[in-house]
Amino acid sequence: MKWRERIRDAYREHTRRHHPAFFEMSGGVKMKTKTWSDATANGLTKAIVDWITFAGGFASRINNYGKMRRVGGRMVWGKGTSVKGIADIMATMNGRALHVEVKIGRDRMSDAQRKVQAKVEASGGLYFVAKDMESFLAWWDEVFNQTTSAA
Structure with a gap:
């Protein structure tokens, strides 16, 4: 089964379990769903966060960039407050910490990201570099020994 079919099925099952009246009113298994794409970093991030949520986990996108502020009459970027190199997605599934770094095209891990990956794995967390939804x-x-769809 292709990944788009899997995420659609997972969405429908998640909706059936958590919002049964809405599921039925929306056409049940024939309900229309949104489309997901892994062609951009934003699209892939959204698809992964949705997948983990539909599977019964908790996932959140981490915005780890600075903030624009006015200094002396001009606008400048200030440093962000998150850990340098933190993954794009932090999640929990079955009590396990998951960190997912999204890389599209020629984008590569920085030294700071590799250091965070080493710390996460050394502490027992799971870390994955996602280049597409299939991988x-x-x-x-x-x-998670799960080969059909999300729970």
């Missing part, structure tokens, strides 16, 4: 789901299936 993420292959990793997910391996880690």
Whole structure:
């Protein structure tokens, strides 16, 4: 099954379990769903966060950039408050910490990101560098022994 079919099925099952009246009023298994894309970093991030949520986990996108502020009459970027190199997605599934770094195209991990990855893995957390939804789901299936759809 292709990844878009898997996430659609997972969305429908999640909606059926958590919002049964809405599920039925929306056409049940024939309900229309939004579309997901892994062509951009934003699209892939959204698809991964949705997948983990539909599977029964908790996931959040981490915005780790600075803030524009006025200094001496001009606008400048200030430093962010998050840890340098923190992953794009932080999640929990079955009591396990998951950190997912999204990389599209030629984008590569920085030294700070590699250091964070080492710390996460040394502390027992899971870390994955996602380049597309297919590779993420292959990793997910391996880690969580789940080969059909999200719960």
